[in-house]
Amino acid sequence: MRAIVTRPEPECAAWVSAIQAEGLSAVALPLMDIASRAFAFDAAKNYDAFVCVSRSAVNGFLQSQNIKVLEGKRCLVSGLGTRAALIQQGIQASCIDSPAAASNQFDSEALWTLASQRDWRGKRVLVVRGANAQGEPEGRPWLADQLAAAGASVDFVSTYERRLPVLTDASRAILQSPQADDVWLFSSSQSIAHLKLLAPSTDWRGSRAIATHDRISMTAMDAGFGNVQIVRPVIGDVVAALRSKV
DSSP states (O other): OEEEEOOOTTHHHHHHHHHHHTTOEEEEOOOOEEEEOOOOOOOGGGOSEEEEOSHHHHHHHHTTSOGGGTTTSEEEOSSHHHHHHHHHTTOOGGGEEOOOTTOSOOSHHHHHHHHTTSOOTTOEEEEEEEEETTSOBOSOOHHHHHHHHTTOEEEEEEEEEEEOOOOOHHHHHHHHSOOTTOEEEESOHHHHHHHHHHSTTOOOTTOEEEESSHHHHHHHHHTTOSEEEEOOSOHHHHHHHHHTTO
16 A cells, blocks of 8 residues: 655655655655745735635745734634744744644634634734636635624735646656555645546546545545545544555
8 A cells, every 4th residue: 555645845745754754655746736926915014914824825925025024913824734834934823823733623614713712803814825827816715704704804815826736757657557555645625636637537436535624525536536534634643544544
C-alpha cells in the first residue's frame, strides 16, 4: 500500500515525509499549484479583523503587507496549518480564533462557534482568500454571511491563484498506472476536479481514498471512488487510518 498525497507544495512534501517517518509508503502527487497573485491593497490597517482561509492566504497577503497590520487584530482561521502560519509570522496565539486541536471539524462552521461569541457590530472584516486560474474569487461565502448578519462590514481580497498542476514525469507515471492498493489523500474538492481533468478515462470505482471533510468525501464519491473514509486533517489521524488499511 502507498499513500498518494495530493496537497499543493510545500505541504505535499511535508506530509509525504511525515507519513514515511511512520514507516509507511507515501508519494507526492500535488493536484493543485499555488501561484502568487498581484493585487493592490493599502487599506489593511483600517480593518478590525481578518479571515485567512489558508496558509497560502497568509503568505500571499503578507508578501505585500507589513506584518504590523495584523498585530493586535483578530485573525480568524479554520485550519491548524493556517493558524501555524500566522504564529510563524509572529502573530500571538491569543489574537487568533480557530477550532481547537481536538476539534472534530476544521471548517467555517466550527470556527463560527467560537467567533460568534464576539460582538461584530460595526466591525470591519477583511476576508483573505484565493482565486482560480481565471482570477475569479473562490471560496464559500458562508462565514462572511454570518459576520455580515452579526453586524460586520465584510470585504474580500484574493492574494493567490489555485491552478491545474504542471505534471512532472513522476506525477504522470502515478496517474497513468495507479495501483490497486493505493490510498489517495484528498484535502480539497478542487484537487479531485483536477484529477478528473488529468485522468478523464480512469475508473476509480475500485480505488480507496481518505478525505479531510465530508464535502470533500462527497466530491470523491461523485468522482467514482468506491471507498472513501473521512479523517481529520491531522497527521496522526491520517497515519492511523492508513495503518488500518495495510
